[in-house]
Amino acid sequence: MENVLISVNSDLPSRMAIRFTCQLRRYLNMSLFPIHIAEMENKKKSVGKGWVQKTWEDSVFHGVKNRINRILKDEKTTCSSLAPLRIYAGKREEHIKKEIKLSNYDLFVEGMFHSFQTEGFIEKLRSDLFRERLCPVLLVKNWTGEDNRILLIGENNIPESVMEAFMDLFKESDIEPEALICRFSDVAPAEDQDSEGLIKVDSMDRFFADHGKKYKGVRIIGGNVDYLSSCVRNYSLIISAIPEKGNPMEELLAKSPCSVLFST
Amino acid sequence: MRILIAIDQNSYNEHTLAQVSNLAANTWADITLLGVLPKKDKDLLETEFIDSINEYQNYFLEKFDELSSPYLQVKGDKLFTEVRPNIYEQKYTEKTGCKELNVRVGVGNPVKMILEEAGEDGSDLIILGGETDNSKWGGVSNVPYKVALEAECSVLVVKEDNNTKHILCCLDNEFISHESLEMVGQMATLYNADLDLASISDKNTVKENVQRKLDELVRYYISQKIRPWIELVDISLFQKFISQRKKWSLITMWMGKKSILEKILPGNKVLKLIKNSDTSVLLLR
Numbered sequence: 001m002e003n004v005l006i007s008v009n010s011d012l013p014s015r016m017a018i019r020f021t022c023q024l025r026r027y028l029n030m031s032l033f034p035i036h037i038a039e040m041e042n043k044k045k046s047v048g049k050g051w052v053q054k055t056w057e058d059s060v061f062h063g064v065k066n067r068i069n070r071i072l073k074d075e076k077t078t079c080s081s082l083a084p085l086r087i088y089a090g091k092r093e094e095h096i097k098k099e100i101k102l103s104n105y106d107l108f109v110e111g112m113f114h115s116f117q118t119e120g121f122i123e124k125l126r127s128d129l130f131r132e133r134l135c136p137v138l139l140v141k142n143w144t145g146e147d148n149r150i151l152l153i154g155e156n157n158i159p160e161s162v163m164e165a166f167m168d169l170f171k172e173s174d175i176e177p178e179a180l181i182c183r184f185s186d187v188a189p190a191e192d193q194d195s196e197g198l199i200k201v202d203s204m205d206r207f208f209a210d211h212g213k214k215y216k217g218v219r220i221i222g223g224n225v226d227y228l229s230s231c232v233r234n235y236s237l238i239i240s241a242i243p244e245k246g247n248p249m250e251e252l253l254a255k256s257p258c259s260v261l262f263s264t
Numbered sequence: 265m266r267i268l269i270a271i272d273q274n275s276y277n278e279h280t281l282a283q284v285s286n287l288a289a290n291t292w293a294d295i296t297l298l299g300v301l302p303k304k305d306k307d308l309l310e311t312e313f314i315d316s317i318n319e320y321q322n323y324f325l326e327k328f329d330e331l332s333s334p335y336l337q338v339k340g341d342k343l344f345t346e347v348r349p350n351i352y353e354q355k356y357t358e359k360t361g362c363k364e365l366n367v368r369v370g371v372g373n374p375v376k377m378i379l380e381e382a383g384e385d386g387s388d389l390i391i392l393g394g395e396t397d398n399s400k401w402g403g404v405s406n407v408p409y410k411v412a413l414e415a416e417c418s419v420l421v422v423k424e425d426n427n428t429k430h431i432l433c434c435l436d437n438e439f440i441s442h443e444s445l446e447m448v449g450q451m452a453t454l455y456n457a458d459l460d461l462a463s464i465s466d467k468n469t470v471k472e473n474v475q476r477k478l479d480e481l482v483r484y485y486i487s488q489k490i491r492p493w494i495e496l497v498d499i500s501l502f503q504k505f506i507s508q509r510k511k512w513s514l515i516t517m518w519m520g521k522k523s524i525l526e527k528i529l530p531g532n533k534v535l536k537l538i539k540n541s542d543t544s545v546l547l548l549r
Contacts, residue, residue, distance in 0.1 A: 012475040115496040116505050142493050145486035257493040
């Protein structure tokens with residue numbers, strides 16, 4: 001049984017994150033633990049001081065709790081493995097990091113809207129929660145129903161941690177992922193390289209054979225981020241290592257509408 | 265659903281008809297095939313033009329199996345008679361079929377003719393081919409754009425399929441009608457494409473009611489076996505966003521009275537989009 005911590009707010013990305021994660025139960029026996037951190041300092045300026053402020057904060061806290069519980073109740077109709085909500089007040093990142101450390105979760109999940117502006121996604125990638133992750137992190141940007149097109153991605157090669165993250169989640173499935181090796185440059189190539197098709201790579205052949213699994217093949221494509229972004233739009237899930245700050249992979253993953261699983 | 269397909273003598277009609285026949289097969293729509301002939305070419309009416317229209321009609325009907333086709337299979341002579349001034353309609357000596365396939369020819373200004381016939385027919389959708397540098401509707405410029413802008417119903421301007429398996433649906437608020445959403449769904453099925461739902465937002469915030477609407481859409485399209493992808497686009501970046509048009513085989517936009525797209529995409533920008541883009545454009549109303 002895998003334990004999954006899922007960050008929930010009263011919004012659509014959280015609903016999509018729950019649905020997406022719940023679909024993974026087809027391949028993995030898991031329990032989902034929803035968590036919400038009410039960041040009171042981010043709420044509208046409180047009124048008064050002392051007990052007036054305390055009363056105001058309590059009412060905001062309970063309002064949020066009720067809204068999220070309503071979402072969980074809705075989603076529970078299709079996702080029975082949702083545990084009761086854990087809700088705390090305080091700093092979000094600190095609480096979540098502490099919770100992951102204490103309860104030894106196998107996966108942390110959160111949802112966010114995919115946006116044409118890439119800054120929000122990159123900011124999240126650079127946060128301590130992602131940089132100092134103690135378990136794989138799944139960022140759900142879209143939910144497209146039952147869909148098992150999976151892409152492993154890397155720059156110059158596919159890191160073993162990425163293949164391991166795939167195996168951890170999909171070892172019970174017969175899904176054959178594709179892989180994309182990006183060779184970043186400043187310009188788009190003169191000719192379309194997408195037609196070159198899938199090839200096999202020794203290190204991946206060995207890894208998948210050792211695990212009794214298959215993969216569809218690898219595409220090795222060079223070009224700038226805009227050119228490569230067309231290669232990362234048709235998958236339900238992309239599995240990647242966390243890119244270094246400033247690496248073009250950050251921008252590429254931000255431009256993709258697909259959900260991303262970051263390996264440890 | 266009633267669809268009016270406007271055609272002339274240019275080559276873009278073939279791929280227009282190919283796509284429409286697929287749409288018709290999915291929806292069993294009532295179809296009006298309107299051949300448009302500028303006044304200066306009126307002498308072609310009796311000869312070449314009628315032959316072309318008959319060919320197009322056959323081309324459309326060939327897409328259906330004769331036994332299961334919902335449209336009339338013409339058995340007898342095809343005779344055109346003037347039903348209104350400058351409007352000629354095909355009459356048959358014998359016909360079968362449970363859905364309408366009206367074939368008409370109009371002589372006059374293409375824009376006026378298409379808009380009048382669509383109004384007369386009560387069309388839900390006008391479909392016409394996008395002109396190219398070398399072929400214009402009867403020598404009149406910007407016909408697809410003018411029709412798209414002035415029509416009371418939805419308009420689809422068809423360009424050659426670029427094989428991109430994504431359709432863009434621009435949503436600016438929760439007012440989009442169910443009929444429009446169904447039409448977008450039909451297009452996604454027709455193009456066998458995923459659906460990119462671009463939600464126009466202000467400073468990347470999405471109101472609760474818009475989120476609810478997006479959730480409904482996502483669930484609706486998934487139930488229709490269409491994969492929906494949501495993307496937030498800030499109003500200030502919309503024109504930059506739409507300029508990546510090669511990403512899509514069809515761009516659909518809701519241009520109702522309450523649409524903010526009307527404000528951020530004034531007429532000349534819509535013209536550019538329709539004129540310069542290799543991508544088909546569907547304006548929903």
